[in-house]
Amino acid sequence: MKFKTTILLMTIMLSILTSCKKDVEKSTAEKTEEITYQGKEISLENDQKIDSLIAKMTLEEKVGMLHGNSMFSNGGVERLGIPELKMADGPLGIREEISRDSWAPAGWDNDFATYYPAAGSVAATWNPELSYVFGNSVGQEARARDKDMILSPAINIIRTPLGGRTYEYFTEDPFLNKKLSVPFIVGIQDNDVMACVKHFAVNNQETNRGTVDVLVDERTLRELYLPAYKAAVTEAHAYSLMGAYNKFRGDYLCENDYMLNQILRGEWGFKGIVVSDWAAVHSTVKTLENGLDIEMGTPKPFNEFFLADKLVEAAKAGEISEEEINKHVKHILRVLFQVKAIDGENRIKGSLATEAHYKDAYNIAAESIVLLKNNKNLLPLQLDGVKSIAVIGNNAMKKNALGGFGAGVKTKREVTPLEGLQNRLPKDIKINYAEGYLERYSKNENNQKEEVTLDGPVTVETLDEVKLNEAIDAAKNSDMAIIFAGSNRDYETEASDRKDLSLPFGQKELIEKVLGINPNTIVVMIAGAPFDINTIKEKSSALIWSWFNGSEGGNALADVILGTVNPSGKLPWTMPKKIEDSPAHATHSFPGGESVTYKEGLLVGYRWFDTKNIEPLYPFGYGLSYTTFEFSDLKTNKQTYSDKDVIEVTFNIKNSGDFDGKEVAQLYVSNPNSKLERASQELKGFKKVDIQKGTSKNVTILLPIKELGYYNVDKKGWIVEPGTYKIRIGNSSRAIKGDVSISVN
Template identity: 30%
Template sequence: MAGTRTPADEAREAVVEAALGKLDLDAKTRLLAGQDMWSLPALPEIGLRSLVMSDGPIGVRGVRWTADDPSVALPSPTALAAAWDPELAHRAGVLLAQEARRKGVHVLLAPTVNLHRSPLGGRHFEAYSEDPYLTGRIGTGYVTGVQEGGVGTTVKHFVANDAETDRFTVDNLISQRTLRELYLAPFEAIVENAHPWGIMTAYNRVNGTTMTEHRYLVKEILRGEWGFDGFNVSDWTAARSTTGAIEGGLDAAMPGPKTVYGDALAQAVRDGEVEEPTVDAAVRNVLRLAARVGILDGAEPVVAEAQLPSPVDGEALAREIARRSFVLVRNENDALPLKPNGTVALLGAAARDARVLGGGSAIVFPPHIVSPLDGLTAALPEGTLGYAVGADPNTELADADKGFELRAVCRDAAGQVIGTASAPSGQLRWMGADLPEGVIHDTLHTVELTGTFTPRDSGQHTFGIKGLGAFTLTVDGTTYYDDVQRPLKDDPFSSFFGAPEPRARVDLTAGTPVEVSLTYVVSFAENRSLKVIGFSLVHQEPQRDPDELIAEAVELARTAGAAVIVVATTERVESEGYDRTNLQLPGRQDDLVHAVAAVNPNTVVIVNSGSPVELPWRDEVAAVLLGWFPGQEGGAALADVLTGTHEPGGRLPTTWGSLTDAPVTQVVPDNGELPYTEGVFIGYRAWEKAARTPSYPFGHGLGYTDWTYDEIAADDTDGTSVTVRVTNSGARHGREVVQVYLAPADAPAETNTNTDTDPQRPARWLAGFAGVEAGPGESVEVIVKLPRRAFEIWDETANSWAVVKGSYEIQAGRSIADRRVATTINV
């Protein structure tokens, strides 16, 4: 199904075969094993340079985990999907390829195209949607853009890594129909339409087999049916068996140098456990990737230097994506945009200290962050904006950045300094050979984070440690902790994603600097494949009485023309490594909104989260704007939208509702197994089947103008397509996302059950969409093509796709719940 090879492809393939023929077994198996955290080894004998990979998906961190090496930070993947614009995703990919080249990166470990199966998934901010079609369209745009920039992608996590609980071992039990129609569907669409150069296989098992060894899904479906010819890399530390992985179709085992490949794989061949041609197939895939990105001598890269896209302004694109992603879900009495020259009370700790990205491997370090307070201060007339904290969602310590000036000092066992490095965020992540100049692991004994802290508030400050091992913490000359922090569970990333531990409480005076020091005694677990030094100095400002903070905010809001409250989740709520236990906003933020809404009828709430949260006050406020994790320019984009210079352009890529009403919530395995008993009914499909009304339905989103849907007409002469005419019936220019849903005309929507010859299907599903723009009073027509797959199901008996014949209603509208025009066709 993948694209036909061109003469250029054939030429690269000839170079690959020639290079492969020059390698002995040891060189081949060495190439398949990571040499460190982020790269595969160079093989000078065939002119192969080292292949470098980097985490995404909103930026390119590169091989160094430090704020000293900043990266453009785009809005979260849920935000990108909320724009419902594959071309915008394409432009994001072009920018990220530009960033990758700047950092010497050949392959971006992105995008994540797992689905929002349950709202409790802790990493959903890193995936696009609950809908496989929307996910595939956005992912296709993203992959195409990155690879047009000459950089590879690894579409991940193949497959069904839809939650974080026990992600290393969970066995997800999924029917073949459910796999095909939902979880494999985005990968299939991207392979067919974007031809990605890489796939990353997940930690979890599917129907009894771990994904790094899943011969059926990788070799028979991904490579066999779909024709994927890229390389298959493991998620980090996911590969567990030498013979199982190579026979299952895994090409590269990361990270290194200690992996199941390398020497272990060479020995397996010599022992007769693995055939050398099986190794050759994996090496061929890696060499093909190297040829495509231009690091194999004699092979022309897919994108030559002269063909690279024009440079992209990262700040401008980050700002555009953010405002295009904001979803206005409520706007009573035209509360937004804000009235010119009115006074505004800006409230919420997240308005001052913005959370612009999710936690875990998605973290990058932007060169700057524009907070909502920054953005509105710049946009509003002087003297019209007031600010109060109101409520702080951060109930635990965060990395020591604001007010800290720190450096890392490396010492040997005798206490002699052997190297230094800056530590601008209070966070150290040194992986493999990524050490300060002159420092080697064999002589490194301690690392000290040392410097000064100048508090911005007086009171009791809390200091702590995030990491595992022996630490000594000293503040202002007093040692508060000298002991060992141990893991709560056996998770190789627990030092990165685990909770910070408070270890010192010190009374300090605003503006008066104090000395701080955190010393770590270096140790490496014998069973770890990579030497990693990862820990953080963490800090929390004085905690004032929550009722007092809310009272201050209420008084500021009482006399303001409008109150704008920014509420947010935290890294402890949404991050890689764990799932959510509820959908509530942390801290006293709900209480703040209730109190302010009671005194100011023009209360506007900005929800700063990567995925759904409950909004118990949504009917009490004038407007609700979902801002996702908006990236480094989020505050500037927010000011654009609130002041009305730009329209909020987003539509919901996933359903928002309460946990009590959510139809699919189980993410915790039972005896290691997690059955996907809901089958094809997740997201809006499940909400409709259960006849439950969410807070805000899939596809919902308001703008600053109104739209009338005039008519719809179907045409099946050249594949099925529909033409929809809409009119901008409002007073200003705007953009509309025309959404097309397909509904079996004779299916009872209440139960979604049909006869034996017409299998159980959702009441309707997304089959196409398109964005249109128009001025006031202007009518426009848009043609939306409906893919053949929209009319098919996976027939488990025949083990193939089958068109379900019958009558279908094609419905077009503004959301799954706001369908305006319809027509009927027979298939």
């Protein structure tokens, strides 16, 4: 007995020591940079085997690998053990199985998947670890569905608030973009599946996307639109990229020598596959010689693709060498070996729609929700004395996993906001639901989706009188009200940009009427892109911004409303007061016609608003909490640096409120005496910190001096300008809590 007691005591002591060690490690980790994500490079060890396979292939078999053989696969060579490369859409989760030769669903009963929050939600978490969680989780689902490639993530810069795919992209800022893109890609590829990073590049509008020629100066291209793609290739080692629909400087991006050969493969050393967007190819020889590997497309006979029979004919006529064809086949085979699709011993099997994956979706959703306003402390919801709650709005019941022109997810679980409240509220509280407004669209002859235009979904703005009266009655006869408004994936959609920032379906009038009846009203906007909520901001006391937030979105939203989760989301883009304030619109350079010139240059998003002193409705990086945070003791490890140094920026954050919470510290850099055109400040670091109430944490952000560089067009490289820089710390681009100056030699 004495021996057992001694062993027990020793075990307890070891546990305590281990716990202390973890606490020390955690404390130390808070003083270092965020986790660094590095992908696995494409191996060349199978090149001899690959050359042997290619030598055994006929011309027709090689060409068969360079174009679609079904809607989501290329051709394999069965006799040589080369499988088809099987693809799946994946921005919101793994798309349901479709027919081989059409967009019609295949009708499977085993392709239900997890619906994940959209990329805009991930960006709003400002948490690279959750970006990795998303990628890793959806990568597991891709393998469970026997896929080799996920057509995700989409990492184009948000240039206009009206973009139909804003919800699908991360952010307006290149630094935040690359810091979220890299872990996402690594997470996917850790599961023996290729990430296909899209849409390369300068693909920033849906209007005329298939024809528009984008004209942007070289410095802007390098500093804003390419950093995330470069990081995807050089840090995450993405196995594939997707060429965009549009032109760049006169050439379509799927046959653009400068972008695909000179930059992507030449400068960045890309060894993977370049896949076309669907039906984005316009030539045969030029496309292949200028860097594309696989042509995918919309329904038509697959042998009629540019890289099908026409390529065989071109090769036989001597218009293109078989050596050129071999090079592209080799790209494909290398990556098939890389993900163990060939000789795939111990290839990850994956798992689909598990509780663990639903929890991943919940965790992302919970950290993405942004608290915009909380004047009367209506939030978190205090239930003492509350017997009834009016829940108003079509969005309380709207499901977004499917819908719109782009890829969705067939899922068995999508918790709506109303269901989330029903799951979380005490059963003795009565919920009075009223739809409030109808999601109605007018006939729109121009919105045929064949030639993409700015005509978008045309909505009926008149409120239905019966629905309005039901909402008013619910608000009158309830202790408080929650309105769920905003958008949906039928309104924000691939293939059309919005006409303006107006809320659709008469929602503005509905919200104003309810606010006038019941002052205890919380307004929840569910959308992926900015809207005109000027009046709602002024008249409401409590305002929340949520997203197309996945299978567990309703539960996460209810937990934020009730205070189980303290909101920590931050806006990943600027919300303008009016569309004319946004740079692409202020410069009258959207949407363009045959071509579009990015006249705003370097000043995209908050860079424009801050440099031009234009007040936004809500700034980039903005988001409130149920607690309060105080920043202090900002300093750097020294005052003068060389261009190869790393600045250690340290400061303290105190949680001085009544709730545990997470704050996003944002590091902006300014070079006020620069001889060049530069934004007034640029995001160059951030860290999300979890702090218990009444406690403080010392935080360190590591800032490599190279991040202060600009792209020198004449020297074709990055240069750090000597001089004095200001390092600013805040919790949005307009809420700077302190600054310190440093010098660079």
